[in-house]
Amino acid sequence: GKEKWPRGEEKVWKEAMRDLDTDVSSITKSFVNHVQTSLARQPYNLDNLGAYQAAALSVRDNLLVNWNETSLQYTRKAPKRAYYLSLEFLMGRTLDNALLNLGLKDKYADGVEQLGFSMEDILDQERDAALGNGGLGRLAACYLDSSASQELPVWGYGLRYKYGIFQQLISPEGNQLEAPDPWLDNQNPWELPRLDVAYQVRFYGHADRLNDGTPRAVWAGGQEVLAVAYDVMIPGCYTKTTNNLRLWESKPKRGFDLNSFNAGNYEGAVESSNSAAAITSVLYPNDHTTFGKELRLKQQYFWTAASLADIIRRFKNIGKPITEFPDYVAIQLNDTHPTLAIPELMRILIDEEDQPWATAWQIVTNTFFYTNHTVLPEALEKWPVPLLEHLLPRHMQIIYDINLLFLQSVERKFPGDRDRLGRMSLIEEGFPKQVRMAFLASIGSRKVNGVAELHSDLVKTTILKDFVEFEGISKFGNVTNGITPRRWLDQCNPELSALISRTLKVDKAVWLKELTRLEQLLPFAEDAAFRAEWAAIKQRNKERLAHHVQVTLGLTINTNAMFDVQIKRLHEYKRQTLNILGVIHRYLTLKNMSAAEKKKVNPRVVFFAGKAAPAYYIAKLPSPPNHRQTIRLIVNVARVINADPDTKDLLSLYFLPDYSVSLAEVLIPASDISQHISTAGTEASGTSNMKFCLNGGLLLGTVDGANIEIAEEVGESNVFFFGHLTPAVEDLRYQHTYHPVPIEEKCPALAHVLNQVSAGLFGDADVYEPLLNTIRQGDHYLLSDDFDSYIAALAMVDEAYLDRTEWVKKSIRTTAKMGKFSSDRAIMEYAESYWNIEPLSVV
Numbered sequence: 001g002k003e004k005w006p007r008g009e010e011k012v013w014k015e016a017m018r019d020l021d022t023d024v025s026s027i028t029k030s031f032v033n034h035v036q037t038s039l040a041r042q043p044y045n046l047d048n049l050g051a052y053q054a055a056a057l058s059v060r061d062n063l064l065v066n067w068n069e070t071s072l073q074y075t076r077k078a079p080k081r082a083y084y085l086s087l088e089f090l091m092g093r094t095l096d097n098a099l100l101n102l103g104l105k106d107k108y109a110d111g112v113e114q115l116g117f118s119m120e121d122i123l124d125q126e127r128d129a130a131l132g133n134g135g136l137g138r139l140a141a142c143y144l145d146s147s148a149s150q151e152l153p154v155w156g157y158g159l160r161y162k163y164g165i166f167q168q169l170i171s172p173e174g175n176q177l178e179a180p181d182p183w184l185d186n187q188n189p190w191e192l193p194r195l196d197v198a199y200q201v202r203f204y205g206h207a208d209r210l211n212d213g214t215p216r217a218v219w220a221g222g223q224e225v226l227a228v229a230y231d232v233m234i235p236g237c238y239t240k241t242t243n244n245l246r247l248w249e250s251k252p253k254r255g256f257d258l259n260s261f262n263a264g265n266y267e268g269a270v271e272s273s274n275s276a277a278a279i280t281s282v283l284y285p286n287d288h289t290t291f292g293k294e295l296r297l298k299q300q301y302f303w304t305a306a307s308l309a310d311i312i313r314r315f316k317n318i319g320k321p322i323t324e325f326p327d328y329v330a331i332q333l334n335d336t337h338p339t340l341a342i343p344e345l346m347r348i349l350i351d352e353e354d355q356p357w358a359t360a361w362q363i364v365t366n367t368f369f370y371t372n373h374t375v376l377p378e379a380l381e382k383w384p385v386p387l388l389e390h391l392l393p394r395h396m397q398i399i400y401d402i403n404l405l406f407l408q409s410v411e412r413k414f415p416g417d418r419d420r421l422g423r424m425s426l427i428e429e430g431f432p433k434q435v436r437m438a439f440l441a442s443i444g445s446r447k448v449n450g451v452a453e454l455h456s457d458l459v460k461t462t463i464l465k466d467f468v469e470f471e472g473i474s475k476f477g478n479v480t481n482g483i484t485p486r487r488w489l490d491q492c493n494p495e496l497s498a499l500i501s502r503t504l505k506v507d508k509a510v511w512l513k514e515l516t517r518l519e520q521l522l523p524f525a526e527d528a529a530f531r532a533e534w535a536a537i538k539q540r541n542k543e544r545l546a547h548h549v550q551v552t553l554g555l556t557i558n559t560n561a562m563f564d565v566q567i568k569r570l571h572e573y574k575r576q577t578l579n580i581l582g583v584i585h586r587y588l589t590l591k592n593m594s595a596a597e598k599k600k601v602n603p604r605v606v607f608f609a610g611k612a613a614p615a616y617y618i619a620k621l622p623s624p625p626n627h628r629q630t631i632r633l634i635v636n637v638a639r640v641i642n643a644d645p646d647t648k649d650l651l652s653l654y655f656l657p658d659y660s661v662s663l664a665e666v667l668i669p670a671s672d673i674s675q676h677i678s679t680a681g682t683e684a685s686g687t688s689n690m691k692f693c694l695n696g697g698l699l700l701g702t703v704d705g706a707n708i709e710i711a712e713e714v715g716e717s718n719v720f721f722f723g724h725l726t727p728a729v730e731d732l733r734y735q736h737t738y739h740p741v742p743i744e745e746k747c748p749a750l751a752h753v754l755n756q757v758s759a760g761l762f763g764d765a766d767v768y769e770p771l772l773n774t775i776r777q778g779d780h781y782l783l784s785d786d787f788d789s790y791i792a793a794l795a796m797v798d799e800a801y802l803d804r805t806e807w808v809k810k811s812i813r814t815t816a817k818m819g820k821f822s823s824d825r826a827i828m829e830y831a832e833s834y835w836n837i838e839p840l841s842v843v
């Protein structure tokens, strides 16, 4: 029976359970209260860090009230819920975002000012939560914001890495150095340890089929590790809905192994406890690459097993039969990293719930949804069969069983087509055999999608072509990525946000959630006074960036120049090399100009930022040139160019170290033009392209990923496109291999640039040789094919910038037409067309 509630006097409870007061004096009271109690500090010597912590704890109180209320409603009403499984959540900072979503920023700013602090200084104390590598992890963070903002019952599940993405340092020679990111060192106020929410996760051991006429098996032995929940509050914008991001931490099942301890093996006992904790110790810093490391596979299973156990327990509380699981639960797989959830759910349904195979498979294939984020072959996950057999013996059996039944059904549809069976098998033949995770994710899911129109078409016609032919096209779709306009406009560009509200004559609470309203800015492109305000805000954002660089790096930046920005992970396919070679071309051209010619040139400042994969895992390979060399080249070109009195007023170059979400928030609003220049067909979507355009920066790019859809929205006259198109890429690569043309003939301008680098114009000539040779020979990413049109596009940018009035019009029109790229739109497409979930208001 249920206990009587409230236990004591109802009136007392109800009064105490009101929402917190949010007038300024209650805010200062709560702040000081946290200083004295939670932090146990003396108010008289409180520093900025302490003030940040007190402010965060005070804001958190508000979030927790909403978060509790939201959970209660979900439990009471038991709606269908969606779960977003992602190995990465690149959250960045939380305080500013929470204040804005709660609508409390002005009041807190007022309160802390009365106490002698500045809001800006306080916000700047927060460390980024950088539990991700790049676009894939940041997308997950935007999707959580949009889910909460639209009152959708969506939870995230991930890992609580002790160390996030490494901190990047750049040595004076231009080498990337990596330092650990101990982001949890100063207590994290945004998480709530849930030591009572814990599950046991097994590894290794043996799996024995019962062979009793059922498909059941018993998996026993091996190692058991504990998964403990840490909950992160995800506030919606102007709504009480506050969702949850549950991150798992690994712990040894007992503090240490008592048996070894008693046997006098203290070291062994401690080691076993270390190995359990190791699972969630560090985020793998490799983006778009896989290398069969056992610890990474352990992370993937640990996380999917704990998340599924938690989801199933919650489902069981509703009291419905297990066959109704897909009516209450949708699980989105963010890339193939959580694909083990498919055999894991099969295992639970068969071995623990005693379901027949067909029923279990029916449940599984109605529960999961799989998003693919790349078609680059080297990025498609494959796990060696021997490793899986060793670590997860029962799952390997289940994968074999899935494969057998699947191939039998393929054989029925395409009798005798053995090539097809080989192509479609979940097991790739070879030494060792490997499990193709994208295939397993596809056949185990209700729907499969790519992240932009072009990319989704490529998924359907290349890597999953056979699967489309077998299962029908309707299972394969597209959901074009989006970004949250809260962080990527209102928070990072408050002046522009305020101008938009004033101009549209509507509160930002409205247009931030209905972003297509920005279209109403279009007529103001013709209004000179509006254009002046627009341009002045861009200018102040450039000064804000320059100030940031001055304070952090001690460098003085020319804010009367065009700001040209490329910021993203370093990757061959993203072609930062093309950009730096273009910069060198510009430098050489300027060096040859007369004083009179130079007068007509508009000054330009080029910014790069981004991390390269650490060297350790390729260190032993016969050095394919890696992106670290590109960083080194950028830094050394910067050293030469920025010091050259002939050119430095017209061209300068900066590599900003340690790119992060919070650095992006300063860079993006300051950009006049940004570069998204991947070889056509290689960038699945890109999302920073959307952020720049939303902030009125123009786009220079290839006809790739979401660039295409951005151009469709803003109009081709407002973007600068160049380069070969996707259908030409394969032919060009074929030419490179079988009919190579020397680069001097094919692209003399590029050959000249390469020769200058080789000749030592920027020092270290031999260091760059392997990098330059990838262009001279093979040139897989087609720099030599696209260089001339790239240079032409850069010239068109220069030309367009000379007519500043026209440029500002383009900038306004670009922002005005970016409504489609709100992550609210994207997440609603998932909610309606995939997950079948609905908003639920929390009042």
Ligand code: GPU
Binding pocket: 133, 134, 135, 136, 137, 139, 287, 288, 289, 335, 373, 374, 379, 451, 481, 683, 684, 685, 686, 687, 705
């Ligand atoms: N992406 Br696969 C990553 O950031 N990391 C990865 O390992 C893989 C994909 C990116 C895509 O490169 C980018 O084009 C896309 O916008 C983003 O995922 C989100 O879908």
